[in-house]
Each structure stands twice: as C-alpha cells, then as structure tokens.
Amino acid sequence: MSGFRLETGGRIDRSQPVRFDFDGKTYQGFAGDSLASALLANGVMLFGRSFKYHRPRGLVAAGSEEPNALISVNRGPGRFTPNLRATGVEIHDGLIATSQNRWPSLAMDFGAINDRLGMFFPAGFYNKTFMWPRSFWDRVYEPAIRKMAGLGDAPTTEDPDVYASTYAHCDLLIIGAGPAGIDAALGFMDTNKRIVLIDEQDELGGGALADPALWPWLERSVKALTDAPNVTILTRTTAFGYYHDNFIGAVQRLTDHLPDVTDAPREKLWRIRAGEVVLAQGAIERPLVFDGNDTPGVMLSSAAKVYANRYGVAVGKALALMASHDSGWHDVFALAKAGVGISVIIDVRESVDSALILEASRLGITVYLNHGVVGVNGRHNVSSIDICDYGDQRVSRIDCDALLMAGGWTPSVHLWSHSKGSLKWRDDLGAYVPDVPNENVHCVGGCSGDWDFGTGAIIDMLPTPKDQSRIKAFVDFQNDVTAKDIMLAVREGFRSIEHIKRYTTNGMATDQGKTSNLNGLQIASSALNKPVTDIGLTSFRPPYTPQTFGALAGHAKGALFQPTRTTNIDDWAQAHGAVFELVAQWRRARYFPHSGEDMHAAVNRECVAVRSSVGIFDASTLGKIEVVGPDAAEFLNRMYTNPWKALEPGRCRYGLLLKEDGFITDDGVSARLAPDRFHLTTTTGGAARVLNMMEDYLQTEWPDLDVWLTSTTEQYAVIALQGPNARKVLEPLLEGIDLSAEAFPHMAIREGRICGIETRLFRVSFTGELGFEINVPTAYGRAVWEQLMAQGAQYGITPYGTEAMHVLRAEKGFIIVGQDTDGTVTPFDAGLDWAVGKKKPDFVGKRSMARSDIVALGRKQLVGLLTDDPNLVLEEGAQIVADPKQPIPMTMIGHVTSSYWSETLGRSIAMALVAGGHDMTGNTLHIPMPGKTHTAKVSGVVFYDPEGARLHV
C-alpha cells in the first residue's frame, strides 16, 4: 500500500463514486478517474509483469506513453481488449479489467524465474540460442516461448461491435489540445477557417489539466472554442498516422468509457484532409537509467504531478526525487503544494539554480547534489533507495515509498516523422526537434522543443560504483531492454542504431520507445564513443499508439468486406438450391443439387442433360465491351491475333488476346453487329483488365483511331441454352429471328425479340453442343430465364452451374485462360495457332512470337492426359515427371491444369502443360500424387466429338 487519495484536489467528481473490478477484486474510484489513478488511490502499485523477465511492474507515466501498465478489459463476449494502457482507460461502473503476463497471479508469478536467470537472457539471446538444432524450433522452443512471452491474450471470438468511419476536410487541423494547441485554435478561431482540434484524452487541456492555476483559463478557452461554429472538437481521439498531402488518420473512441454496452459504434475512424496541420503533441518526460529503475513506485515526476493535481491521488506518503533536470524540482514543489509528502531531492548535477535550492529548503526538503540513485530496494514496491555521493563514492540508504525520475524531456515528434519532416539534434535539450517540414505543417509548444521546464543535464545513465554486469538498469521497460543489452550489442559489433534497435528490441514494443528511444541512443552513443548524430535515428511509423483492427476495418467486414456482384438470375438460383462459388467478385451458381445428391452426382446429371437434351446456364458474368466507331474493325484487328476486318456483320469470331510479350491474356467470342459496331465478350475475371488494356492502346498508341469503348458487362443478362434440343426450346419464344441452321449458322448473331424483349442472340457454344447465348437487358434476365424453363420443361431442361460448364468445355478441349494458361503460354503452346492471323502485319504480341525463347524447343505445351486407370481423376496442379525412378528432387516437366470426371465418356480426362508436349502424343508420363505415382498417356485436348458434328446441326 503506497498511493492514496488526497483529501482535496483533482478534477474528479467526488460526488460520483464508481465501482470497478481489477483482477477479480472490486475497487471504488470517482468519475473522472483513469483506471491507473483509481487503482493508485486504492494503494495498488503492482500493475503487471514484464515481457521477458516477468518482473513486477508499476506505473511509469500518467499518459499514453505508459510502457508498463498494460491491462485487458473485458466488456462481455467478443469484447475483450488486451494491451490497453491503464492510464488511458476511463473507469465506469462495472468495468472489468485484468493484469497480463502473470501466472498464476500478479503477486506470485511463475515466469519470474526468468528474472533470476536474467544473466542468461542477454540481447540477441533468442537469435543465438534457439538457432540449433533446427528441429527443436517447432516442437520445443516456439511453444515454450509462446507460453512465457507475449503481451496479453488475443481475443478468441468474433468482435460483435460496430465501427464507423468518415472523411473530413478542414483548413486547419490541430493535433493536441494542451496549452499550445488550444492557443493555436484560439488564434485562428476568428478567421473563417474550418478548424478541427483533436486530443487523445477525454477532456481538453493536456498538461494544463495538471496545473490548477491554469484551470480558469482552460475553462474560458474550452467554452470559447466549443461555441465557435467553425471549430470541431474531437476528444478521445488519437491521430495515429500522418500520411501524404496532409492526410491524417485518427480514431475516436465513442463508447468504451460508457457503463453500458450498446449497439452504437464503438469507435470511429476519421480520415482527415487538412489544408494546414499544427502539431501540438507536447513532450514526454524521460526516465533515468539506474539499477532497479523498474521497481513499482519508481515513476516520472511529471506523472506524480498529474496524479496529484488532476486525479487527487498521492503516489506515496514519502517521496524522493531523482533529477537531472529542473522540471523535476518544479513538479516536486507542485506536489508539496498539493499536500503530497516529499522529503528528498537527489540531483546528479553539482549545482542547480539557487532559487530551486531556496524553495526546497523553504519546503523542508533535503537536497543531495552530485548524487545519484544506485539501487532500489523492495520488490513489489519501493521501500528504500541507495544513493551514491559522486564526490566520495559513499553509498547511503534513504527510506521512501515512491521515487520520482526527472531525466529531461523528449519532444513528441512521432507524427512529424510520419510526415517525413526532418529532425535536428539539439545538444541543450539532448533531443531531436523538428527541422524542415515536408508538408504544410507547423509544430508548436513542447513537441517543437519549446518549453519552460528549465534546464537539465543530459546523461545516458546514472554513474554507479556497482559492477555493470550485475545490475539491471532498464531502458525499454515494455521490452525489458537494459543498458547492459545495448552495451553488449555495441561490443558485438553493431554500429547503427537501426541495427542496435533490432538486436536488442529497444523501442520496438507497442509504445515504439516513447520513453526509451533517446536513452537508448545516448547509451549507444557513449558505448561507441561517437556523437549521437553519427549513429542514426530510428523511424517512427504509424500508429502513434496501438489501434483496434475493428476501427481500421470499419464496415469492411463480413458481407461488406468486398462487394459481391450478383446477376439478375441469382435469386432464382438461390431459390432453386444452387451451391454458389465466387468467381472474381461474382457469385456464380456452381451446381444445382437435387435432394440427396453430392456435387459429383449433380454435375454428372447436369452434363448428361446438356449432351442428351438441353441445359440452361447463367452466363451473365461474361465481360462485355461495346466497340463502336468507323475504325472499330481496324482497332480490333490490331488488338486481337485474329483478322477482324473481313468479318461480316451478323457473324461471330473467337478472339485471342495477347499481351505485348506474346502471352495469352484473355479470350472470348465477339460479334460484329454492324460495320462500325462490335459486341465483345471477355472472360468473367478479365473484363476490367481487358477494357483497361484496350483503352491504353486506344488513348496512348493509336489516338488517331476513331473508336469508343464502353463496358456493357452489367447491361446484359446472358442465358446460355445448350444441347440438341436448344433450338426447340427457343423457337416458340422468338420474334424476328429465323433459327434454321441455314439462316442462322454456328458463330452468328441475330437481333430480334424473345418473349417480347429485345435480344442479341448469339449462336455459340462452350459445350460442343448446339447452343445459343441469349443477351437481354439485365432487368429481364430472370423473366426470360423462367420462360425458357417453362418452355423447356417438356425436354427436361436442366439448369447447370460452373462446374458442369468446366467439364463440358474440357471434354471439347476449350481452354480457360488463367487455368490452362498461366501468363507464359503462347497461342502455339496452347494449340491455338489456328486463331493467329498469319498474314496480319501486326497485332499486339505478334513481334514477341518471333523472340528466340518463344520459338525455342522444349516450351511447355498444352496436351490432353488420359490416365491408365480411367477411374482416377488427377489433382489439378499435380506435377508431371518423365521418369519416376530418377532421384529426388525430380525434374518436373509440367503440371496438370484441368482434370475432371467425364460422365459422358465414362472416364477421367485432364489437360496439362508439358515441356515439348505436342511431340509426346501416346507417351506415358508419371504424375506423383500423395500415396502413389500415377501414369497417363498424352493425347490431344479434344476428347469428345473432335469433328464438331454436334455443333453444326
């Protein structure tokens, strides 16, 4: 028991008691308390266990820089948040908080054995020790380390909370509402600028909240700003990242501080674009580095002042101050004024301002100059300290129950650094301060190095007569990095602070070294005997403090994670039991199982129906581009491998699209509707890419061509009607189109009406059967589909999904770009040289088809594979070898690209890319798969109706 509530003082509301739980015990605080201040008021000094050594840890700070007091808050199922700083958690009735990194309890921790073994945990210990043997890593080292290490527990269930997000624009964004930020806002309040003022705390004021003399000014200022129509004030809002062009990310915490969990948004992500930014983030006090400086009860002197003046809490009954900076003296004087017992000031300096000495003596405080703390006694709380007289090296003991540290100040340049502003070193401050901005931004107040805290000596660590190897003087409290670790890193040859940081992990914890970076830099500088400016500076990166994934994700989760595109026929498929799959962003029916059917049975039935009678398929997702203009044919002639100029209106052509490197990138059947109008189709996944590529050539290579490209993918619903009875189903519903084989041959297009609706009717087939693709305006898709279903009932019309579509096309050897090709396949490799216009002088990719490695022998070529065991279906992606007896690793000559059971053929079929495959017909190849190596014979890719007799009927 050490801290306690003062009789008076603070900004807490003593008329509003608040009850909350910490580690299963109920405590009482007041409205306005942080979890840290409320626990301190109850005498709690032990807040957690450290990361590596499981040492007992208490509060170091009072703000978001707190490195030690990481706690978890449980707000019910799925609402568990680990690693919150107790200093930033506002208490409310019913708050349930727990400490972390302890087992079985905070006071008695098993892992603290690490601390006794601390000699054996030097910097780089993990890198050095756990490297060998490799096999031990997965089974022994990693599980053990995971159990012992880590910060808090990850939540185990889905987060039920809602997170909001918004964009905001302003002329002036002020980050930090301490005196400097508030002054800036007041200064611009009477302009017509739109101002946003944000602060991470629950009320405006920053450092002024700990200075009662400023409260009247603060109250007036906050009222003026609140009343100003052009000022938006965001409290409980952390500006976590500063991005290009004055774009700032900030998270506003909306409901965590409220007693009741509601369905209101928990947090809100603000994306703010500001004309000008003022950073007023203040400065962070620096701890001093000495043996035992992590003992609970050792904390920053400015923090003790905050606890006393803002929260009405004394951190102890008998305080001592260890200072190297005047600011600690001023803090202590303020504490004395607030009624906190302070008996001793120790200062490492040989002399200080005589006014400080006078004031100390007036307050009855004993002063030790040219002294330093060299030891802290007490494990769970400070009981006494050992101080050394640097004159005669004599060590004496002083009783105290709290030790304050005043090691100077570090300007908070985090966001400035995010914005890529440069820094300059100031010897007088022993700190980096903002120098040249990279954005329209200014720093004011403490974060610019402008403060009235007095002066101080900048030291790396307090001198000690003790053996350096026997002491633990912490630099980074959260990552348990000691001064010794940094010196060891230097001895082992690390020279740059970037490397020292990574080797020791100094500054790499969740606080990003807010309290440790500068001390680490100073210690490295001394050890290297080089000026600080010669060993570099580590970079600050967003986020300034840890933020929830929920806030960053916002609404983009679950069904809203990405848009799902559905066709007009999707509802019908859903109602008829379709099993869906996602193709690009489209939701497509994969198969339509009847009751009791698995996918295999359903696909077999669907395939047989198409081959024997008629099937119906929703092909609306096909990419569609309308190409219009006098030069449309010339344009397509240059884009595609095939000749287009001679294509007559009313006819279709299979188009093969290469990239300039000669490799297949897309394909599709396209139709010429008129001399100056084409209806292109692309693959489902390639639509946007193809349009972009065509626009690129049209805009930048051939701007002289008079052509317009329009995406029409979503303008048409497309219904594929496939099978020998397709014509019979279609005929009664059509107007103005002669369906006879003579009038409407394969690969033709006709325009007319179906069920009274305008249609572009293609006679095309991706199944090898007589087939039509009916394009109608999207809104009529389902209606026409249902009419076709009714009309086709007498023929047993069968809806089929993408799985059957794949089998049917594979039986015919039709490729799927991206499945049977992989971006390195030429038309020749794919057996599609018939689609290349040999006489065309140029098209995209033509020149590359003559490149030496593309005409070279041994390229992977698309072949069919027929397994010797007809019932065996190869795995897609399986590798292929020529000789299974060769030593491992074997030479893999290709892989299976498509593989299915063909019910029509009563056996399995596969396609594969195989080196030199076109010359291997009839050869036996070997396909190692789990358990067994299978054999298959190379064949052509067309397994069914190679003459195409079924198409031309």
Added chain:
Amino acid sequence: MILIHCPYCDEKRPEIEFANAGQAHIARPLDPSGQSDADWETYLFIRANPRGRHHERWRHIHGCGRFFNAVRDTVTDKFETTYKAGEPRR
C-alpha cells in the same frame, strides 16, 4: 494518401482514384516486325529505376478514365507535375 492532379479533369484527387501504368514515354514502335531482337527487348522489358525524378503513366481510372503522364520523385513520393498524354517530356 497522395493527391494527384489529373490534367484532364484539372483537379487534385485522392490516389485511390488512380492506377499506375508503368514508365512513361515508351512509344510502341511503329513497325514492330522491323525491330531487332535487341530493340524489341529494350521496348518490352528494359525500364528505368531511378532514385528521384521518374516519368510515369497514370490513369484516372475511377474518374475520367484518361491516361496521362507524371513526374514523381521516388524518394519523397511527391508528384512534381502531371501532363496530358502526347505532350513533350517534362
């Protein structure tokens, strides 16, 4: 998030409206079949990777749809200028 000036819309818009389209001022040869293998290789594959000023193509893909050229500093990620396709290199 960077703001990029579209020379066609004549407005600065957030970078999510734009797509990078590789190095600028690489014209497709007028007669590809007349190109030597070496020339064609240069056209297809050889790209600059400067530290500093870089000429790039961007497309205002979620805006006006136009391709344009830009000079961006690869160190600072700042756009020095943007200009319409077909205008001389800056």
